[in-house]
Amino acid sequence: MSSGYVIVGIELGSSFFRGIAVRPEEHSPDGVEVGAWAKVPSAGVRRGVVVDVTEASRALVALRSELEMQLHDRISEAVVAVSGAHLASVPARGLVAVARADGEIGEEDVRRVQDAAQAAAIGANREVLHVLERDFIVDGENGVRDPRGMRGVRLELEALIIAVSTSHLRSLEEALGAAGITPIAFVAAPLAAARGVLTPRQKELGTMLIDLGAGTTDFSVFEEGRCLHAGIIPIGGAHISNDIAIGLRIPIELAEELKHAHGLAIARTGGKREMLDLPDGTGSFTRKQLGEIIEARLLEIFDLLAKELEGIGRARLLPGGIVLGGGSSGIPQLADLAKARLKLPAAVGMPNIKGGPLEIRQDPAFATPVGVVLLALEDSSSKRASRGLTRISLPGLPKDVSKTVKGFLRSLLP
Ligand SMILES: Nc1ncnc2c1ncn2[C@@H]1O[C@H](COP(=O)(O)OP(=O)(O)OP(=O)(O)O)[C@@H](O)[C@H]1O
Ligand SMILES: [Mg+2]
CATH class of the missing domain: 3.30.420.40 (ATPase, nucleotide binding domain)
Incomplete structure (x- = not known):
């Protein structure tokens, strides 16, 4: 296996916990090399939700050991799929006045309008996992993909918010923590499964991904490359x-x-x-x-x-x-x-990992963990290119969601 950093993606499914560890590899067909993969029987999870932290952490330790044995290396961090019926997508709209007197829209305005959209969409005991930007509106003009550098007075954002229950997320975190795994980012399972199976063309055309597991059926709908519902x-x-x-x-x-x-x-x-x-x-x-x-x-x-x-x-x-x-x-x-x-x-559909082992690329049950690592890798490679990092410290998601995931992670810091 080539040198460099490893990204570990984990799904705590209702029948199996699955993990996959990859390294970026420019010569492989997918740009990744699968260094390890494992599945262990699920424990402490019902319908996608951790209901027994001790049991779940025991199964996570078994998963981690199996991956570590194959990798000949320790694993302490992972990107983790979040599942359960508490996960919901909510269309949201945010509105702010542009801060600068000359009307030039900056990063800070974009951040504020994202916060405004989030605030409008979530309730008590809910946490935002992703803000999927759909459309910016500058002074009533629709269809702006990136408003930075434009001039205006009013900045609006139409977005799809993916929110989850805070207490379910905490149980998931606790189980991971007890197994010695720090979750460096969480990804909504239906978005991960979509990244794991759909092609960009299918997302452009209009496609529904349905991941039929043991305890849950995850779905996400894409059109013009964007997620409409999950x-x-x-x-x-x-x-x-x-x-x-x-x-x-x-x-x-x-x-x-x-x-x-x-x-x-x-x-x-x-x-x-x-x-x-x-x-x-x-x-x-x-x-x-x-x-x-x-x-x-x-x-x-x-x-x-x-x-x-x-x-x-x-x-x-x-x-x-x-x-x-x-x-x-x-x-x-x-x-x-x-x-x-x-x-x-x-x-x-089969997992989007042409160069990986047959056990993964011919098993649709690996859709979610494969999607988790691919999303994380895309985000980290863009950051690495700009910051020259050799090891990821904060893998998040594709461009449109990473900012909020960072925000989300920020909110977890003391
Ligand atoms: N060949 C098969 N025919 C019928 N059912 C199958 C077959 N192979 C697997 N299954 C079913 O798939 C389910 C497990 O799917 P999967 O591994 O994707 O679930 P999971 O990720 O553990 O759970 P979750 O629903 O929480 O995502 C089980 O109910 C199992 O019986
Ligand atoms: Mg599953």
Whole structure:
């Protein structure tokens, strides 16, 4: 592995904790070299949220040890995905008067208008994770990408704020801290998954990313390269397994096994005469019956996602369609069901890491941790270029969000 700094990205998923450590490498196809990757069974996390700090930190120690063994180096810092239904995106607007008498808009004005937009959007016990700038408006004139250096009296900002629950974020931080990991930046899981799977062209065209995990379904919608909406639905593959266990009156482990071995998203394609016998001889049922249970839960999830699209006026209106990621995207015919229910083209996407090991680039469940490191790396490389840093001290996010993440991190400092 080449010398230089390492960026570690972590997702504390509801079924697995995954970590990936990369180093920038200009000769590799993605500009990164994967130095280590690991997954360990999840603990202390339910529906994307840390509910038991001690348990979660134990699993994090196991993840860290595995990564350190592969890296032959210590890990003390990581960029971490934030999940859970408490994460929400809120459109916001900020307005300030330009400070300088000659009307030239400076960095300070931009910072103030970002703060104004944030203040308008968040409530008690909420913290801003990202401010995604959409549009600046100078003296009523829309469509300004960067107002710095322009002249005006009134500066407005339209933004999408991604906010999370302060107490959930603190629990996540505590678990990381107890495992000896300092979170140097937090990234909203749906944005990380989008960076991990979508192409710039899909983001430009108009595309919805759906990461179907175990405890959650993360989604984000992009158009003209910008995020329009993002959120997390607290239902995932674990609920499907529970439904199978209840519906067929079998133990949960067996339900999970059956789902993996014979699951399908469109029940009618499972033959009525295709019998599945339970290994202990206690019963049998048809593959179609199994499919019906899976399909019912998936339709519920897709209907909730359709509502999210309706809410932003994009139902059936995304030319780039749906891209699926997460472990549950392994369910056969999932893309066909998504296509039929959401009336949009749909396909399963693979992590954007062409040069990485097969276990990562062919596993859609790695979408989120891959996205975390790619976002962090993009931000750190721009900073390195300007400041000549050899080691990142504050990896954040792409240009449009990094400022606020720094602000967010600043607010954590004493
Ligand atoms: N081939 C498969 N067929 C059906 N389900 C699968 C398959 N492979 C994985 N899964 C399901 O995917 C889920 C795990 O997905 P993933 O690893 O993305 O979740 P996670 O990141 O741990 O959880 P979270 O929901 O918190 O993000 C489990 O419910 C598992 O049963
Ligand atoms: Mg996940």
